[in-house]
Amino acid sequence: MDPRHDPRPLPEAARTAPLSTAQERLWFIDAAAPGSAAYNVPLLLRWRGAVDVAALTKALTAVTVRHEVLRTVYALRDGQPVQIVVEAHPVPVDTVACAAHPTPEAIDREARRPFDLAARPPLRCTVWQGAPEGDLVLLNIHHIAVDGWSLLPLFTDLAEAYGAAVDGAAPHLPDLPLQYTDYAALEKEACASPAILRKLAERADQLLSCPGHLVLGERKAHSLVPEGARRGAQHTFRLDPNLWTDVADLAARLRATPYTVLLAAFQTVVQRWSARERFILGTVAADRQLPDLEKLVGFFVNTVPLICHPEPDQSFEELCLQVRAEAYRALTLSRLPYDRLSAAAAPGRAEAGLGPLVEIGFGLQNMPAPPTDGSVAWEVPELLPTGSAKFGLLLLVEEGPDGVRGTVEYDLDLYGPELAESVAEQFQALLAAALADPTCALRRLPLTRRPPGAAHPGIVQGERRDLVAERLALLATGHGGNRS
Incomplete structure (x- = not known):
């Protein structure tokens, strides 16, 4: 039964x-x-x-x-x-x-x-x-x-x-x-209000402007499985402490947050892999707007779709300001339930063959750490992997007592470990270069710190090509539409 x-x-x-x-x-x-x-x-x-x-x-x-x-x-x-x-x-x-x-x-x-x-x-x-x-x-x-x-x-x-x-x-x-x-009763009542329903419809229309089926490179052929049945794996890495300091410094100078700077770098990497002008990334927001909820254990998170359109000729700091504006706009709508937003956009996306709203995700976890000093009987709690994936690919950056760690979680039926390792390496390399010169055009930011001729995991070796320049030239001819 x-x-x-x-x-x-x-x-x-x-x-x-x-x-x-x-x-x-x-x-x-x-x-x-x-x-x-x-x-x-x-x-x-x-x-x-x-x-x-x-x-x-x-x-x-x-x-x-x-x-x-x-x-x-x-x-x-x-x-x-x-x-x-x-x-x-x-x-x-x-x-x-x-x-x-x-x-x-x-x-x-x-x-x-x-x-x-x-x-x-x-x-x-x-x-x-x-x-x-x-x-x-x-x-x-x-x-x-x-x-x-x-x-x-x-x-x-x-x-x-x-x-x-x-x-x-x-x-x-x-x-x-x-x-x-x-909280559940209050939130359910709020989500049924005419104002929320109107915002759902408006945001769904905005999200329809982005093509679907966001793919990094050539993913594996696969059959659809329920979301909870995705087989997943993780690739973890440590972010250089000096790099993290530089992230905070640039964020402060731009009156932004470290989240904005990191998301700008990840957007740029995703654009290089996908050759998309516009795309949607998902992020996670916590809905604890009432002070009385701060000490409560519970599930308050919501997936928030972000519209991304980094332009190869804009500088990295210009992209950060663009990301800051979109993140602020989207996070003011963070109370729009993701399932209901997906349902509101579903008819239009189905007609256009666009697929689900969010296929690639990003998150910065910087919540207060639990106590781990001599006053407690245990050391730092460790979150174990479960052999599953919540998205096709998800980059999480987490600030902890022992430094900043990144995790690339990926769907094994879509991507392999080589791609996850490459995404992690390229995120760090591009971020380091962007922080060294935030006025540099996105198209000039490198994706690797490896010496010339060194093998890149997950990248087939062959003729060296400037894919960004080729893409811009194709757009100039009027034949560079988005893939879907």
Whole structure:
């Protein structure tokens, strides 16, 4: 029996509420690809010593008392998905004894174990005990209940509750002014307003001006799969600290943000790979506009489509100002639910054969870091890969306590590791050159720092050509229309 249609009664104390629009999107993705780990959020904690399992159980239970979304299940009622907050019960903690560090395969298996959103709350905990370096704890949470900005309140509350439990005391976790169900109800009401519906239609018309099927190079032949069923992999890299300082300096001079500078560089790389004049990139925005939501664990993010049109003859700093304007315009519309925006644009895009709104994504994650000093029992939480992809290709830049890391996540059925490595290398090379001379024309920015004649991963060696110059010459003849 499909658990989403399971007629079994829930406890009398359960409280029913609508899903937020962001949750609705993940619920339907899960319904289309049941058993997928695409939206697992597996957080690995390296404990400083041995875990007090009884204290950890009490601490996790206290956290779920404070944050109702962590003890919520999802089901169909009258044909509509709803969230059902159930009574707080002790959170089960699975323990595994091991004389040595558990194998990566064992950790990955647990990290990628899917959730049954209808049967159990979206939080699991596994502890590997006995390793000489200290115990390992895996907190696995479904994305429907958590986002990146949630990690600060989550781990702050867990540290308080665990420390209190070890001392045999009650944690100081006062009631929150709002719960996620309150936010979902407010957000649903706002999204039904005539003003939002009018903005949806206007933005959908603007997005129709961009061609679809954004492709980087020659991607593999593939068959369509549900979004949650994309097989994915990651390529990670470290951004030079001096480069990050230069990003901040240029952003300050232009009265922009580091996000704007990084996105301008990525746009330029995407244009080189795709030969597109105009295209759409997706970015992620967090909708925590009320101060009372800052300390709440929950899923508040929305995918926001950005219209990109870098011009080869404009300077990099001119592109940054252009990106700043478009990002501001788009992010003022960040409350437009991505699914509804896609639906509003779908008829026109289907008629033109344009495909989905967002196929390539970009994000800068610079949310406050959870506490990791000696006051907590664990080191920096590590987000593990799940072997899935949310877009055809996604570049994430993340600022953390140990520096700035980039991750290229890609759909294995579309792209290979060589392309991901090339995109990462070219992003860094072009960014470094642009920061060294922001007045340089985009067409003159290099894509590599490798010596002449060195092999480029993912690039077939042959005649050296100036593809940008060829593209401009073709446009000048009037025969350079966009590929679709």
